[in-house]
Amino acid sequence: MILCAPLSLPAGTLPKSMSDVAELENFVIQDCGSCHGLALKGGLGPPLRPENLDHLPEAAIAAIIREGIPGTAMPPWKPLLTPADIEWISHQLKTGKLVSP
Template identity: 50%
Template sequence: MLRLAPLLALLAAPAAAGALPPDRAAELEHLVRQDCGACHGMTLAGGLGPDIRPAALAALDRTALVSVILDGRPGTAMPPWRPLLSEAEAAWIAEYLRTGDAP
């Protein structure tokens, strides 16, 4: 059983919020500030899209936020990012938006 522990830890590691390589995390932070900021305002306080600062997202479930990032919101200007982002990357962005800091 002790031999399985390191393997299980390795398998679980990619699911952790901070599991992205630092260079990819920096790219995603830039994406949030530039691409998301284009609609949600450069301070993310709202514009064409709603306020997406931590206080505004506090009541939202993380899974729901990941879904909005990946699949967009039909009938609004929020596009689906699934063609460009993995689920792990969308989860990183959701955590970044919910905390105001890189996970």
């Protein structure tokens, strides 16, 4: 588990507590991983590893998480995640801090 990862984000985008970090890490691995693979190497959905996301800025990743992709299995997560949660997840995905080598 990566507990120091939020320290690399600008103030205002941090989860409220370390338990929030653990919950978000679990969310990415379990909920996102259910379609994108538990190692985020792809499955029903595309891989979510840094090398697969290098063409997308963090803001685009956040928009996809927030709004989903119509006509696909990717749902909008804005009803369940706060904007700060979405920004944190986007940063973690872009930098690869939630994937093992």
